[in-house]
Amino acid sequence: METCRVCNGEFKNLKSLSTHFNIKHGLVTKEYYNLYLLKENEGICSVCNKETTFRNIGVGYLKTCSLECACLDIDYRKKRSESRKGKTQLQETINKRVNNTNQELKEINRKNTMIKKYGVDNPMKLNNIKDKVSDKLTGIKQDRTDEWQRNIIVSKKINGTLKHNSETKDKIRNSINKHYQENLEREKYISTSNNVRHLNGWYNGLYFRSSLELSFLVYNSDKIFSSCEIKKYVVRYSAKGKIKSYYPDYTDGELIYEIKPTSLLTFGFNSDKIKAAKEKFGDSYKVITEKECNYVTKEIIKNLIENGNVILVKTSEKVFEKYRY
Numbered sequence: 001m002e003t004c005r006v007c008n009g010e011f012k013n014l015k016s017l018s019t020h021f022n023i024k025h026g027l028v029t030k031e032y033y034n035l036y037l038l039k040e041n042e043g044i045c046s047v048c049n050k051e052t053t054f055r056n057i058g059v060g061y062l063k064t065c066s067l068e069c070a071c072l073d074i075d076y077r078k079k080r081s082e083s084r085k086g087k088t089q090l091q092e093t094i095n096k097r098v099n100n101t102n103q104e105l106k107e108i109n110r111k112n113t114m115i116k117k118y119g120v121d122n123p124m125k126l127n128n129i130k131d132k133v134s135d136k137l138t139g140i141k142q143d144r145t146d147e148w149q150r151n152i153i154v155s156k157k158i159n160g161t162l163k164h165n166s167e168t169k170d171k172i173r174n175s176i177n178k179h180y181q182e183n184l185e186r187e188k189y190i191s192t193s194n195n196v197r198h199l200n201g202w203y204n205g206l207y208f209r210s211s212l213e214l215s216f217l218v219y220n221s222d223k224i225f226s227s228c229e230i231k232k233y234v235v236r237y238s239a240k241g242k243i244k245s246y247y248p249d250y251t252d253g254e255l256i257y258e259i260k261p262t263s264l265l266t267f268g269f270n271s272d273k274i275k276a277a278k279e280k281f282g283d284s285y286k287v288i289t290e291k292e293c294n295y296v297t298k299e300i301i302k303n304l305i306e307n308g309n310v311i312l313v314k315t316s317e318k319v320f321e322k323y324r325y
Contacts, residue, residue, distance in 0.1 A: 005036035014057050030054050047072050103160045199319055201312040203304070206250070211323065213249060213259045214310070215296045216288055225250040225257075237276035239269045246273040248285070256281050262289045295325040 001010050002017040006025050011017040021027045027035070033054070043061040045052050047069035052062045064070040071077065100106060111121035123129045156162040164172065198210040206225060208214045217225060228248040233256060235246045246269075248258045258277065264270060265287070277285050301320065304310040312320060 005032075018057055029057050033057055033060060045069055046075075197319065198316075199301075199312065199323070200316045201310060203310050210259065210261075211295060211301075211325070212261055212288075212290060212293065214301070216257070216259050216293045217250075218296050218300065218304070219293060220252075223252045225252055228256060235273065235277045235280055237269070237272045239272055244269070246277065248277060254284070256285050258285070258287045259293075260287060260289060262291065265289070297325055298323045 001012060002014055003010055004017060004021055004025075006021060006027075009020060011020055018029055018032075021032050022029070025032075037057070037060065039060070043052055043054070044050075045065040046063050048065060050065040052065045054061050063076065064073050114121050114123065118126060120126060124133070153162065199214060200207075200209055201214075202208070203214055203217045204221075206217065206227065208217060228251050230247075233248055233251065235248070236243055237246055238244070248256045250257045250259070256277075258274065260270065265274070274287060298320075301310060301323070305312065
């Protein structure tokens with residue numbers, strides 16, 4: 001309750017009081033404040049002693065006349081510093097925030113809400129949303145910087161979502177299986193190798209993944225080779241109870257070649273791949289090792305690079321420096 005200092009009338013708030021003394025007693029807010037509420041030294045800047053601005057009946061006069069003086073006022077600076085530290089939260093709010101850090105529970109609640117409202121657990125499953133996103137992103141490609149990628153990883157670690165959940169893993173697995181089951185042309189999707197120990201690059205526009213493959217292409221430059229990473233040459237083989245796909249390296253139209261050092265013939269599933277390929281292609285399938293094809297010298301590769309016949313991927317530049325032949 002607020003009391004009028006003129007007639008002692010009671011009012012529920014300052015707004016009602018202001019309306020009363022303005023109409024009943026003919027006083028504007030500043031006049032009423034100066035007569036009955038003004039404190040000692042109020043209205044005088046605490047820094048330069050100039051007159052300060054009257055704000056309202058609840059606040060009264062400002063302590064300083066300008067922002068410059070406010071920044072020089074010790075009390076103002078202390079108050080501002082304390083306000084930046086943040087307000088003390090209620091324990092109920094703190095507990096709620098702690099509980100909400102359970103990302104798995106949040107994800108379950110989010111999905112349940114989405115299903116209840118829209119019938120799907122993810123808005124991207126709605127056709128109208130997919131169309132809107134597709135229209136907005138068509139033709140737009142934004143390169144992901146290293147800093148951007150690091151921030152994503154840090155954020156996912158904090159949220160506990162760095163690893164795919166079982167549902168996402170199933171989607172990825174089914175998508176890959178579908179890709180190979182339909183025998184898509186791999187040449188459209190696979191262009192480079194991640195192997196940083198072997199020479200990788202292009203010889204006259206044809207991709208090679210090892211120095212032995214490059215040697216084979218160089219020593220047989222009189223032939224016209226093409227990649228076998230197309231539907232026509234896919235080989236199915238069984239490994240650990242799963243059906244996998246394997247593509248030989250090159251073909252000249254008559255023979256199909258797999259270029260592999262002898263040390264790798266039995267590595268991993270290679271023996272299974274080779275056996276399945278021989279069963280499918282018969283005598284047309286040839287395995288070429290360093291016994292059938294010598295390695296080209298470093299000097300030859302260097303000349304090919306200078307002439308533009310060989311282009312190494314960036315990761316192979318250091319590999320070439322250590323090339324021993």
